[in-house]
Amino acid sequence: MPQHVRIGTRASTLALTQTGHVADALAAHGDLDVETVRVRTDGDRLTGSLATLGGTGVFVTALRDALLDGRCDVAVHSLKDLPTGDADGLVIAAVPVREDPRDALCARDGLTLAGLPDGARVGTGSPRRAAQLLRARPDLDVVDIRGNVDTRLGRVAGSATGPGDLDAVVLARAGLARIGRLEAVTELFDADVMLPAPGQGALAVETRATGLTTDLATPLAGALAALDHRPTRVAVLAERALLARLEAGCAAPVGALATLDGDALTLEAVVVRTDGSAALRQRRSTTLGGTPAEDALAARALGATVADDLLAIGAADLADLGHAR
Secondary structure, eight states: OOEEEEEEEOSSHHHHHHHHHHHHHHHHHSOEEEEEEEOOOHHHHOOSOHHHHTSGGGGTHHHHHHHHTTSOSEEEEEGGGSOSSOOTTEEEEEOOOOOOOOEEEEEGGGOOTTTSOTTOEEEESOHHHHHHHHHHOTTOEEEEOOSOHHHHHTTBTTBTTBOOSBSEEEEEHHHHHHTTOGGGOSEEOOTTTOOOOTTTTOEEEEEEHHHHHSOTTSHHHHHHHHHOOHHHHHHHHHHHHHHHHHTBOTTSOEEEEEEEETTEEEEEEEEEOTTSSOEEEEEEEEEOOSOHHHHHHHHHHHHHHHHHHHHHTTHHHHSOBSSOO
């Protein structure tokens, strides 16, 4: 008889699509009967910028509460939304293979960043994206926006949903790919222009720690182990360790991207002044190849080291970082 598994998710189109992919993958790896449980979060109810709402954790708390009180067995998060601190009683049991983590420009008339007119209005809800946009194009008028993907795309002039009030918006390519909207992309930003948010493009499948450790032979435990992707897990561990060391919240313009090539894990990170007038960038590598626990320690150490490098050259003077020296 299949094991019944309830998967908690936000109710947005993107969240439901991501959760559907995870549900299908888990079912393919184990004898599971999967049920989706929709959970409404503060981030879905409230308006305003993420900084004023208290950060990306507004999308997470309600899902974690549903896990802890037994309304669901696993929860699916966009990994970049997870606070860097550990959650009591919970564990990230699987990090599936990552989508392309780059940011994407979705502009009117097929324009690229270089082709946007002087003073073009570009929408984003991310201080990280805003700062890097202004670093590349100081003349832009960067507009703070909220809303789901379709709402944001609908604000681009000449879009199918209306005349729009913006020349472009910047969104994560991963989200556009997952909901089948890549046709809206007019340019993908390379790392030298815009580094993504730590964890961007990756998903986190979270469970109760007791439920996972007390019976490792369940179909769910086996499916979670099969779904976990080592290169993605070690990369996001390094990125999130950097963020934690900097004590950088959602309002801090910090970008980071780690990549694994063989056993070489490389992390590149940037801290940008909010107006784009200055930036500091660091890059380091380390060698993995130990046990999973040893690789996790090495990845976290790499993130902390790159953060220390940035702090040593003045990152705390550029951005609102909790870890100031």
